[in-house]
Amino acid sequence: MTDSHAPSQAIVIGAGLGGLASAMRLGAKGYAVTVIDKLDRVGGRGSSITQGGHRFDLGPTIVTVPQGLRDLWAACGRDFDRDVTLKPMKPFYEIRWPDGSSFRLHADKSATEAEVEALSPDDLPGFRKFLSDAEDRYWFGYEDLGRRPMNELWELVKVLPRFVWLRADRSVYAHAARRVRDPRLRFALSFHPLFIGGDPFRVTSMYILVSHLESAFGVHYAMGGVQAIAEAMANVIRDQGGQLKMSTEVDEILVEKGRAAGVRLVGGTQIKADVTISNADAGHTYTRLLRNRSRKRWTDAKVKRQRWSMGLFVWYFGTRGTAKMWSDVGHHTIVVGPRYREHIKDIFIRGKLADDMSLYVHRPSVTDPSVAPDGDDTFYVLSPVPHLGFDNGVDWAVEEDPYRQKMLAMLEERLLPGLSDRVTESLVFTPETFRDRYLSPLGSGFSIEPRILQSAYFRPHNVSEELPGLYLAGAGTHPGAGVPGVIGTAEVMGQLVPDAPRPMAPPLPMAAE
Structure with a gap:
């Protein structure tokens, strides 16, 4: 593949957060890294689009475990807080129900408990017990399993008793229902899996650990959006001697002598490498990028049988002269x-586009003036919808605008009165956008759904079972989706890839096929 004196080359497919974190860790290991992405800017789902003076952050909006990013920067000899400014959210978010009641989660424990008492005083002891349960699962599921490889069956066998003791077979909602009786609190303690693509009524209760992440580490916003984090990551990669090739799509992973040997780009150009990391969706990696290789585990049929996360309908819009309006609407509202x-x-089982909806509303302009023109606002409103894999699939060419109008009506009635007259810029993403822009199977928002038999050992491994020299990062592998999860996939991958055996050098030039 390369001669014994050539520098060790690594290719990372995809400049999402998992791919950028992987490139940083490989650079720290001595590899000359080339990152390749089909988009025109880094960040993947964490990138942004600027339109009419409004910066729309397209994907993740919060940081819940800053230490994961600080550890990543430290592994590269850098200081995260010198490159990125995080601002703590106060409150973290607000939930509003149809009956007019609401709940705010705060960094201050007593303030949060006061919110619980206002809703359902009898549930306060159960709420406290739920947070204790969440901490137990955090230490096991996040700090233990989530930070080490789970590609060997023995690793699963060793932890099965702990899974049983923690009742990992119980769903997130079922666990919340055992601790509190009020249906509003049951929602507040169980909706989090939706932000990593999971059905709260079926995803393993291990994921209640997210409640501990919030209470222990807080909820933060990166000034400049998650795009600012991605760009800071890209700067580290460049400083390490790596390069980023944007607006460039990988067509296939090359195989030589039974090992990953680099990539072939759309158009035929080849780039050779000693190590290949795919931050593309695991399903896309196996069914498209390895389409010409026989696979034993992740066959097309096996990938098709997986349960995929739901799709997302996201409306990004700017409003004129509203910076001092809607004063009761903060940065994050559900x-x-x-x-x-x-x-x-309807979303996960029936594949039905319902008339009603629940919305996540992101208003970053109350925190970060750079997202909108002076005096204006920038919004991002998300509604979970079915992915594209159902037999009675949604025809988004027909349904996109009617669904947006229903969203607008709900926002005007429940949160932003007078919105219709204030909208100036508008951009909509449907599951079809996720399929085409991010090469996401079935247009799913978060790759493979994190059910118990699709997590840890049962998820596509960080070291490929199909091809030596190929490693996986991103939401579709272990430990999973969400900003802490995808950053964690790079940490696990970094434990599996050996240090570069040859010294760092600039990446090899491309060679036409």
Whole structure:
């Protein structure tokens, strides 16, 4: 592949957060890294689009475990806080129900408990017990399993008793229902899996650890958006001697002598490498990038049988002259619809686009003036919807605008009165956008759903079972989706890739096929 005196080369497919974190760790190991991405800027789902003076942050909006990023920077001999400014959210977010009641989660424990007492005083002891349960699962599921490889069956066998003791077979919602009785609090303690693509009524209760992440580490916003984190990562990679090739799509992973040997780009150009990391979706990696290789585990049929996360309908819009309007609407608001369990079934089981919806509303302009023109606002409103894999799939060419209009009506009624007259810029992403822009199977928002038999050992491994020399990072591998998760996939991958055996050098030039 390369002669014994050539520098060790690594290729990372995809400049999402998992790919950028992987490139940083490989650079710290002595590899000359080339990152390749089909988009025109770094960040993947964490990138942004600027339109009419409004910067729309397209994907993740919060940072819940800053230490994961600080550890990543430290591994590269850098200081994260010199490169990125995080601002703590106060409160973390607000939940609003149809009956007019609300709940705010605060960094201050007593303030949060006061919110619980206002809703349901009898549930306060159960709320405290739930947070204790979440901490137990954090130490096991996040700090232990989530920070080490789970590609060997023995690693699973060793922890099975702990899974049983923690009742990993129970769903997030079922666990919340055992601790509190008020349906509003049950929602507040169980909706989090939706932000990593999971059905709260079926995802393992191990994921209640997210509640501990919030209470222990806080909820933060990166000034400049998650795009600012991605750009800071890219700067580290360049400083390490790596390069980023944007607006460039990988067509196939090369195989020589039974090992990953680099990539072939759309158009035929080849780039050779000693190590290849795919931050593309695991499903895309196996069914498209390895389409010409026989696979034993992740066959096309096996990938098709996986349960995939839901799709997302996201409306990005700018408003004129509203900076001093809607003073009761903060940075993060969740506007809950009239149904919970049945709506979730519509999304994950029936594949039905319901008339009602629950919305996550992101208003970064109350924190970061750079996102909008002076006096204006920038918004991002997200609604979970079915992915594209159902037989009765949604025709988004027909449904996109009617669904946006329903979203607008709900926002005007429940949160932002007078919105219709204030909208100046508008951009909509549907599951079809996720399929085409991010090469996401079935247009899913978060790759493979994190059910118990699709987590840890059962998820696509960080070291490929199909091809030596190929490693995986990103939401589709272990430990999973969410900013802490995808940053963690790079940490686990870094434990599996050996240090570069040859000294750092500039990446090899491309060679035409």
